[in-house]
Amino acid sequence: MIIYKTKDYQDMSRKAAQVIAAQITMKPDCVLGLATGSSPVGLYQHLVEQYNNKELDFSKVTSVNLDEYKGLAPDHEQSYRRFMDSNLFDHVNIDKSRTFVPNGLEEDSSKACSDYNQTIQKAGGVDLQLLGIGNNGHIGFNEPGEAFECETHCVELTPSTIEANKRFFASEADVPRYAYTMGIRNIMQAKKILLIASGRAKAQALKEALYGPVTPHVPASILQLHADVVVVADEEALELID
Numbered sequence: 001m002i003i004y005k006t007k008d009y010q011d012m013s014r015k016a017a018q019v020i021a022a023q024i025t026m027k028p029d030c031v032l033g034l035a036t037g038s039s040p041v042g043l044y045q046h047l048v049e050q051y052n053n054k055e056l057d058f059s060k061v062t063s064v065n066l067d068e069y070k071g072l073a074p075d076h077e078q079s080y081r082r083f084m085d086s087n088l089f090d091h092v093n094i095d096k097s098r099t100f101v102p103n104g105l106e107e108d109s110s111k112a113c114s115d116y117n118q119t120i121q122k123a124g125g126v127d128l129q130l131l132g133i134g135n136n137g138h139i140g141f142n143e144p145g146e147a148f149e150c151e152t153h154c155v156e157l158t159p160s161t162i163e164a165n166k167r168f169f170a171s172e173a174d175v176p177r178y179a180y181t182m183g184i185r186n187i188m189q190a191k192k193i194l195l196i197a198s199g200r201a202k203a204q205a206l207k208e209a210l211y212g213p214v215t216p217h218v219p220a221s222i223l224q225l226h227a228d229v230v231v232v233a234d235e236e237a238l239e240l241i242d
């Protein structure tokens, strides 16, 4: 595991974008596993900037996103599909037919999940998986206590995640209660993992994930067992680690 300590969010975003840019440059037809949330917004801006400067070409890239709220249509303001379109896909030359997000409108959870596992498999597996980390140590929507061996599955969001995500919705009652998420098994099958974290709110989770026991109670702790993990985190997120 390589840990890069950056000064702040901007610096984290720049450094993490470099890791993704290097992946695309080295393998133009790579499969990127992507994440949503506040953490990657700056990173996506850097990728768009590099594309505009003709330093990056997304034309052969395939992407698979980690997760999607169950019940939200792709064009819903808070859907993760919409997030990806407005933060990245609409601004670069990626072929949208090769950008995948779990189907939030599929009511049959086992179908939605097995379809998504097949999508990942058909794409040839993930070359580089980008991850944020939840305040409770979750990755994707893999909440504390879930089995490590899960593939894509439907989860009931914990009160802590609903609380953290309500900032994006009109009220807490509007936050969907279920989501489809890649499982830890899918994540661990990625060839390389890039974990980003910024801010004090992440410090405890990051410390437990990187240096605590490997336990389903801290889903991100499983990353200690992956052979190729790069962590890019700012000083505040790393403040509990010597």
Ligand code: F6R
Pocket: 034, 035, 036, 037, 038, 039, 040, 066, 067, 131, 132, 133, 134, 135, 138, 139, 140, 141
């Ligand atoms: C997003 C995702 C989540 C977030 C995590 C951190 O696709 O899967 O695990 O990465 O909740 O969220 P932010 O970045 O908003 O702090």
